[in-house]
Amino acid sequence: MLKKFKFFVKSSNEQSIMQMLNDAKKICYTLVTGKLSNLNIQNYTYDISIAVRELGLDKELVTQLVDDYVAQVIKAVVQFEDYLATLHISKDNHNDLDYTAFRELAHKNLGVARNLRIKDAEILLYELMKEDDLEYLFACLEALKVCAIILRPKCAYDTLKLIEVKSSL
Template identity: 60%
Template sequence: MLEKLNYYLTDIQQTDPITLSQQAELLCHELAVFELSNLKIEGYDYDPAIAIEELGLDAELVDHLVEDYVEQITKSVVQFEKYLKELQNSKANSKDLDYTPFRELAHKNLGVARNLRIHDAQILLYELMKKDDLDYLVHCLEALKYCAIKLKPQRAYDTLKLLAIKNAL
């Protein structure tokens, strides 16, 4: 199941921000309509005006904070994947599953999504914090990743390129 996430870093060398954005749109839609239809996130488009109004910040600062959020989520996906692999190994070996690090990471990212009023991310991160079904968590993580890419494709692309370079070293 986690192989779906591995392409995240390995195929970045053969894509560009526009292609990445198109893939994210398609895959986010598919996940929202099929595997995660219960979350009702299909068709959600982030509106920074809500954060601007409610937080009293200017548009440029909110835009910068959203870019930082996309970078943070993009990097966090790698850590989430590591924790999911550990959980899957524990399950396969009939050991107790310790969701604590996974849920702490979800909680950390949830705070940022709430502050920026990113509704789909809030829902997905809440699911990552509360659910125990590993296959379902993989779907939520995929959706979170693709929804973040949709927000700022160039920032996601740049972050993925840096992660791929670090991974190759």
């Protein structure tokens, strides 16, 4: 009886992951061919062999590092969104905008993306570090999130579920 139940749970997760991936691809396409078309990342596909070759690490280790990166970015998106909300409040109140914490978080994640040779993330994180337009930053952040989901859908799904569970406690 329990085996049957586990099968249905697994199937449901796979369906959820596929739905999330399809949604991410649609959002990504809309962003990278629209507001972010200037970044020329619409045809980018990550090639793990480049990181394996350039870093001199085995594929299994690089795969684990990419999974860790995806989890890190998904978790960082929550922080980025908080920082953006604070910046919006400051802008609405006609206060000076302090991008320091936002840019430090972008810089931290940029280093990891560079090390793993994840080019679309590098470009998006660089934009997060240098741009001041809040709407553009939001678009870059959305693209970063969906690109991470596309890169490792199961890892992203598991991380999002973990965040959901932790926030409900």
